[in-house]
Amino acid sequence: MTAHAQPDAALLLAAIGLPFAAAVLVPALYRLVGERVAYVGAAVAAGSLALVFSQFDATGSVVVDWIPAYGIALRLYVDGLSLLVALLASGVGVLVFTYCGGYMHGKDAQPRFYASLLAFMGSMLGLVFAADLIALFVFWELTSLTSFSLIGHYSTSEDAVYAARKSMLITVAGGLFLLAGLIALYSVSGDALGARTFDLVAMLEEGEAMRAALRDRGLFLPVLGLVGVGAAAKSAQVPLHVWLPDAMEAPTPVSAFLHSATMVKAGVYLFGRMRPLLRSPEWEASLLALGLTTMTVGALLAVAADDVKALLAYSTASHLGLITAGFGFQSKLGAETGAFHVLNHAVFKAALFLVAGIVAHEAGSQLLSELGGLRRDLPLTAGVAGLAAVSMAGLPPLNGFHSKELLFEAAYEFAAHDGGLAWAVPVVAVGASAFTVLYSYRFLTLFLGERRAPHLDDRAALEHDGDDDGDERGADDGHGHGHSGGHGHADGISRPPLPMLVGPVVLAVAAVVVGLRPGLATGGVVGRAFEAAQFAPGATPGEGFSVAFPTELKPAVVMSAVTVGVGAAMVPVERRVRDAVRAVLARDPATADFYYDGAVDGLADLSGAVVARVQTGRLRTYATWILGGFAVLALAGHAAADPDLALELGDGVTVATVLVSLLAVLSAAAVVRAASHVAGVLVLSVVGLMIAVFYILAAAPDLALTQLLVETLLLVLFLLVIKRLPPFYGEIDRLRAARDGVLSLLVGAAVFVTVLASTAPTPDPFLRRRLLELAGFGGEEPVGFVTELGGGANVVNVVLVDFRATDTLGEISVVAMVAISVVTLLRMRDVGGAVFPADVAPSGDGTAPDGGRAEGEGDDATDGPESHDGGVDG
Amino acid sequence: MTGVVLATVLGALFALGTFLVLRRDVVRVVWGVAVVAQAANLYLVTMGGLAGIAPIGKFGKEGATGVTDPLVQALVLTAIVISFGTTAFALVLTYRVYEEHGTVDVGELGAAE
Numbered sequence: 001m002t003a004h005a006q007p008d009a010a011l012l013l014a015a016i017g018l019p020f021a022a023a024v025l026v027p028a029l030y031r032l033v034g035e036r037v038a039y040v041g042a043a044v045a046a047g048s049l050a051l052v053f054s055q056f057d058a059t060g061s062v063v064v065d066w067i068p069a070y071g072i073a074l075r076l077y078v079d080g081l082s083l084l085v086a087l088l089a090s091g092v093g094v095l096v097f098t099y100c101g102g103y104m105h106g107k108d109a110q111p112r113f114y115a116s117l118l119a120f121m122g123s124m125l126g127l128v129f130a131a132d133l134i135a136l137f138v139f140w141e142l143t144s145l146t147s148f149s150l151i152g153h154y155s156t157s158e159d160a161v162y163a164a165r166k167s168m169l170i171t172v173a174g175g176l177f178l179l180a181g182l183i184a185l186y187s188v189s190g191d192a193l194g195a196r197t198f199d200l201v202a203m204l205e206e207g208e209a210m211r212a213a214l215r216d217r218g219l220f221l222p223v224l225g226l227v228g229v230g231a232a233a234k235s236a237q238v239p240l241h242v243w244l245p246d247a248m249e250a251p252t253p254v255s256a257f258l259h260s261a262t263m264v265k266a267g268v269y270l271f272g273r274m275r276p277l278l279r280s281p282e283w284e285a286s287l288l289a290l291g292l293t294t295m296t297v298g299a300l301l302a303v304a305a306d307d308v309k310a311l312l313a314y315s316t317a318s319h320l321g322l323i324t325a326g327f328g329f330q331s332k333l334g335a336e337t338g339a340f341h342v343l344n345h346a347v348f349k350a351a352l353f354l355v356a357g358i359v360a361h362e363a364g365s366q367l368l369s370e371l372g373g374l375r376r377d378l379p380l381t382a383g384v385a386g387l388a389a390v391s392m393a394g395l396p397p398l399n400g401f402h403s404k405e406l407l408f409e410a411a412y413e414f415a416a417h418d419g420g421l422a423w424a425v426p427v428v429a430v431g432a433s434a435f436t437v438l439y440s441y442r443f444l445t446l447f448l449g450e451r452r453a454p455h456l457d458d459r460a461a462l463e464h465d466g467d468d469d470g471d472e473r474g475a476d477d478g479h480g481h482g483h484s485g486g487h488g489h490a491d492g493i494s495r496p497p498l499p500m501l502v503g504p505v506v507l508a509v510a511a512v513v514v515g516l517r518p519g520l521a522t523g524g525v526v527g528r529a530f531e532a533a534q535f536a537p538g539a540t541p542g543e544g545f546s547v548a549f550p551t552e553l554k555p556a557v558v559m560s561a562v563t564v565g566v567g568a569a570m571v572p573v574e575r576r577v578r579d580a581v582r583a584v585l586a587r588d589p590a591t592a593d594f595y596y597d598g599a600v601d602g603l604a605d606l607s608g609a610v611v612a613r614v615q616t617g618r619l620r621t622y623a624t625w626i627l628g629g630f631a632v633l634a635l636a637g638h639a640a641a642d643p644d645l646a647l648e649l650g651d652g653v654t655v656a657t658v659l660v661s662l663l664a665v666l667s668a669a670a671v672v673r674a675a676s677h678v679a680g681v682l683v684l685s686v687v688g689l690m691i692a693v694f695y696i697l698a699a700a701p702d703l704a705l706t707q708l709l710v711e712t713l714l715l716v717l718f719l720l721v722i723k724r725l726p727p728f729y730g731e732i733d734r735l736r737a738a739r740d741g742v743l744s745l746l747v748g749a750a751v752f753v754t755v756l757a758s759t760a761p762t763p764d765p766f767l768r769r770r771l772l773e774l775a776g777f778g779g780e781e782p783v784g785f786v787t788e789l790g791g792g793a794n795v796v797n798v799v800l801v802d803f804r805a806t807d808t809l810g811e812i813s814v815v816a817m818v819a820i821s822v823v824t825l826l827r828m829r830d831v832g833g834a835v836f837p838a839d840v841a842p843s844g845d846g847t848a849p850d851g852g853r854a855e856g857e858g859d860d861a862t863d864g865p866e867s868h869d870g871g872v873d874g
Numbered sequence: 875m876t877g878v879v880l881a882t883v884l885g886a887l888f889a890l891g892t893f894l895v896l897r898r899d900v901v902r903v904v905w906g907v908a909v910v911a912q913a914a915n916l917y918l919v920t921m922g923g924l925a926g927i928a929p930i931g932k933f934g935k936e937g938a939t940g941v942t943d944p945l946v947q948a949l950v951l952t953a954i955v956i957s958f959g960t961t962a963f964a965l966v967l968t969y970r971v972y973e974e975h976g977t978v979d980v981g982e983l984g985a986a987e
Contacts, residue, residue, distance in 0.1 A: 661883040668890040710958040740896040748889030755881040795929040795944035818959040
């Protein structure tokens with residue numbers, strides 16, 4: 001394998017962008033071609049597959065600028081691992097879209113479904129090629145988002161909504177862990193690579209230096225943990241596997257896609273991708289623990305499952321555990337296991353899900369306890385299922401056998417090298433694999449044994465669980481109507497349509513071919529994927545690896561034999577095994593769901609409690625929280641920033657300004673203490689007038705004019721309205737006054753500190769200087785920009801009517817809108833929905849003239865700033 | 875530039891405004907909003923500096939040491955007008971609330987919801 005051609009950026013971008021573009025067009029296409037849009041989707045997937053395939057001989061990265069200011073680029077990296085997962089995602093995508101053409105027939109909301117599915121595939125392709133940490137994270141979260149939409153496709157089903165939210169919460173939360181880990185990598189990259197970078201390829205090339213730098217900063221274990229949690233959430237490792245079984249609420253083709261080639265593979269892909277960077281004894285220990293636990297727990301749960309899709313979902317978790325454990329080993333064998341099983345698992349698991357979909361579609365149930373003996377009704381499907389299940393069980397001569405053998409070899413080598421406690425690794429691996437054999441058999445009971453299905457209307461055998469193989473009643477020979485009530489009429493089960501068969505058959509053939517000729521895979525893309533997970537970029541020997549059927553008695557062969565033996569021995573006592581697992585699961589604390597539901601319910605309760613306290617529907621409460629929050633945050637911020645407070649009297653503060661502002665404060669205090677509304681309004685006016693005087697003293701004549709005008713208008717308006725309101729009530733009770741007083745003082749203190757802190761360091765008043773220069777104030781020669789072009793000598797006015805004329809226009813419209821609203825509020829009371837005031841018959845209680853007055857005042861105010869601006873201009 | 879005196883004045887105005895906003899009487903709440911708005915404007919103006927002459931033409935240019943900030947004044951002018959609009963609207967809304975509910979007590983209004 002010598003692959004040194006450079007990848008082509010345009011083709012790669014096209015491969016990633018094509019599904020997104022198609023997703024946008026799906027609604028329009030659906031209107032044109034209807035349900036056949038599924039085959040358009042298949043064509044798009046095929047297009048992406050072809051584009052990815054065109055890069056097959058390439059290795060290396062291409063860079064497309066994205067946010068150059070931050071050094072973030074859409075860096076696309078092609079190597080064996082990204083090619084392997086990209087080929088799987090687009091290849092299985094073709095089959096899944098084709099299958100959808102049959103499966104989704106007559107189902108709701110198809111445009112949304114296909115758009116999400118296409119966007120999902122695009123995100124997955126983007127994810128595997130992205131080699132920039134930020135781009136990687138963006139695509140990572142995109143897969144979470146799109147899968148949320150797919151899992152919750154049946155949005156009226158409560159289970160689907162629950163499942164979608166669960167997967168979203170877990171995978172997105174995991175994504176946040178990943179983000180923290182990636183940022184830590186970025187921050188350390190400066191030490192190892194000379195300059196901080198988001199470039200993952202550069203980090204992989206200098207894996208040794210990166211590890212040393214991480215350890216120097218004490219960040220190695222945190223990064224390992226953060227990246228590990230992110231990848232484990234995505235790849236459904238125990239105990240974060242809980243979203244995966246629920247995700248089967250999605251339409252079955254989506255499950256097939258999520259569980260085989262995408263989504264969960266994103267997690268193990270990340271393990272493979274990060275392996276050259278983080279490989280270490282800690283990496284080995286944590287991934288082995290994680291992977292083997294998941295493998296065992298997943299297998300046990302699969303044995304206990306009754307729903308066939310649940311069985312497959314748990315089995316997915318179990319096999320992802322196998323891949324994780326594989327990537328965990330530091331040895332070459334480990335990387336071989338991981339890379340090869342990524343392919344093998346995708347092949348047989350996609351086939352099995354599609355088979356499950358056919359069974360559910362045709363037989364009307366997906367419960368193992370209701371189904372059995374369907375081999376004569378669905379012969380081709382049964383054949384496919386047989387091959388895929390044998391592969392899943394890891395039996396020769398199918399593809400699953402080879403990767404499981406590699407795992408056993410890696411485990412044995414690890415144990416033989418480390419000794420002692422390390423022997424637990426091969427033992428656990430064998431144990432979990434024995435349960436894999438058992439649940440693979442359980443899956444096949446769909447087709448073996450007594451013939452049962454809801455569509456056969458034969459519920460007599462519901463009590464049995466289909467484990468009594470060999471009882472072939474043969475009563476159903478395919479005549480009559482299944483639903484007519486008679487015993488065992490086969491017409492209830494029809495053969496699946498052709499599009500639904502293409503996928504499973506192709507996958508089963510692939511399983512057989514890879515099983516018989518593993519060299520086709522290991523010498524090709526899987527070999528290169530192994531190298532990508534084992535060596536730094538550019539250091540690959542380009543040999544791949546080879547596996548073959550064992551010809552001598554190696555330890556791994558013995559382990560395989562034990563696995564099959566134990567698995568087969570458990571078949572007769574299968575029900576007892578299942579009941580034992582179910583008995584454990586019946587206790588809440590033993591299930592991860594218990595903790596997930598507890599956490600989510602707890603959060604919901606907490607949120608409800610907070611809302612009940614903060615949002616009471618009473619103005620006081622809102623004001624208290626907002627003002628108190630502002631004051632506390634501002635004070636805390638100042639305390640943290642420790643600003644330079646300007647504790648001096650300040651420029652321009654004269655006796656006059658001090659007196660005027662003190663008067664303003666005293667009048668404001670009088671407003672608070674006012675015994676009647678009229679008194680309050682009058683002293684409020686005094687506050688305004690004092691502020692107007694203050695503006696005069698501060699050399700701001702325009703402000704003073706406006707303020708005076710506004711105060712006069714407000715006084716009139718207040719007096720008019722207050723005449724019609726009840727005089728005064730609401731004596732202040734002492735306790736409440738004290739509480740409000742404390743809050744007010746807090747707000748006052750926050751403002752005090754903020755004023756001091758924010759005015760202390762005088763920034764360069766660039767705009768002010770420039771404005772004054774333009775007005776001819778600063779320079780020797782008056783420039784006269786303001787006077788000549790603005791046509792006025794008053795800078796403030798010129799700013800308002802020339803520089804920001806649009807803004808002033810907006811301001812005038814606001815005042816006009818207020819005027820209109822005032823009229824509407826005052827005059828439309830008795831109209832009840834009529835829109836035109838002309839139709840109003842004033843109710844005679846004096847509202848109408850009042851409103852008229854208010855309108856006039858509003859208009860005056862509108863003219864306020866404008867008129868004196870105009871006056872100065874003229 | 876602002877100094878302790880003005881900071882105290884602004885703090886006091888904000889505190890009094892806050893106290894008014896927390897009252898039961900809607901009219902007083904409107905007053906409180908008006909006071910806080912005035913104080914905020916005052917704050918912005920003081921940030922522009924108090925010393926100097928008005929930024930108008932050749933007005934008092936002889937012997938003047940500096941000019942106050944025209945930009946801040948232009949901004950605050952807008953703010954004054956808008957806060958007038960807000961206050962007027964709040965006031966009329968108060969009146970309408972009284973017509974509809976027969977009370978301007980926030981406590982009673984909240985309980986009525």
